[in-house]
Amino acid sequence: MDTARDAAPGVSSLAALLADAGRMTMLWALMDGSARPAGELALVAGLSPSSASGHLARLVDGGVLAQEARGRHRYFRIATPETAAAIEALASAVLATRELRPRPVPVSRGTPIPLRHARTCYDHLAGEIAVALFARMHDRRWIRIDGSDVALTDAGTEGLSALGVDLTQAHARRRRFACTCPDWSERKPHLGGALGAALLTTCLAAKWLEPTREARALRVTPLGERKLSAIAV
Template sequence: MEFAPGISQLAGLLSDPGRAAMLWALMDGSARPAGELALIAGLSASSTSGHLARLSEGGLLAVETRGRNRYYRLAAPEIGVAIEALATASLASQPPRMRAVPVSRTAPPALRQARTCYDHLAGELAVGLFERMSQAGWFAVAGSHVDLTPDGAQAMAQLGIDLDAARRKRRQFACTCPDWSERKPHLGGALGAALLDAMLTRGWMEPTSTSRALRVTPHGQREIEKVAMSA
């Protein structure tokens, strides 16, 4: 019998709302005590203890001892990647609704502001950029398909993006990607990845060591605010 990843085991651990709430609270890379996680999940101390034991035994959480207290954190960055992917898939699979879906107020602040989504930028910053770029006439958007206009091509080149290299990638050049925290689209595809690379190269933002959150530098904050604002 060929080896198969323990997907069903992982899915079982994530299927409980209380455990999911506790994992979600740790997405920012923090380590939190059981009492704080109990309040976040709305569970009793005994129930929380049992859930944390299952998550630890299942390899999703690591435990740190600080004096008399035990703190829990995600066991590996890949755990956060998996949870974020599920959150994105959950949003993308929702049937269209007439009413607006509210933004996620439970997302850790650092992740909500700016983070990586696979290899492109996501979060409040990414959604705002995509809206401004679209309003400035950089993109022609039809559903999930995104075309770069001549004005957009010139502007992207000025940001240091090699459009020819992006188009040679064996993937979709540009598309919308559902943002699970803002419930609006941000820019995905090869162009989205190239935009993030350019922003990192210019020192506008920096990766963090504990999560997928990105830190926007003071210089980057000033420069990003200027993008697509003159049109």
């Protein structure tokens, strides 16, 4: 059996679903881990309700989105963390291909500063803060990196437990425990997987990070500046 050929149709089907600009706009709006109604997603993408409904149905059928009924409304969210990681990786790849073009097409504006500094990437932390933290954790041997896999060392277990990160719950989740996730603004990895989600949960609960009015953007509080900069140093 040609396993490479056997796997190709699934990849092609997913790529076709992500190739449409309107669908990608709706998916990007869900990258904060939220669930949103069809009408709101239609407005975000600039689509008619009927057109958005058709696109959303295709994304649900393709396993990219999950839907749930709340009263008379249907809410949509990204189906899995792996799907969110793929979308983030595509955004990073777009930036990489721009740099390789002999005459790159100028973009209308750069990455907004609040998003670049700290933001959510589905259910974990991204941006400058996340990339710097990931690098320090690696330098201090809190984590080991093997390709896209991340393993937590004894030092990392001790350090994150001291911060209040619930490692037991992270291990119990039915998903990848820890992995690298490409950061589309910094072009370096940050921490993904259940461990990345647990770390973000801790930061929010401790008021080191706070949501802002801008979707996905996070504000680092004065306490958070001190606490986050002291991790793995």
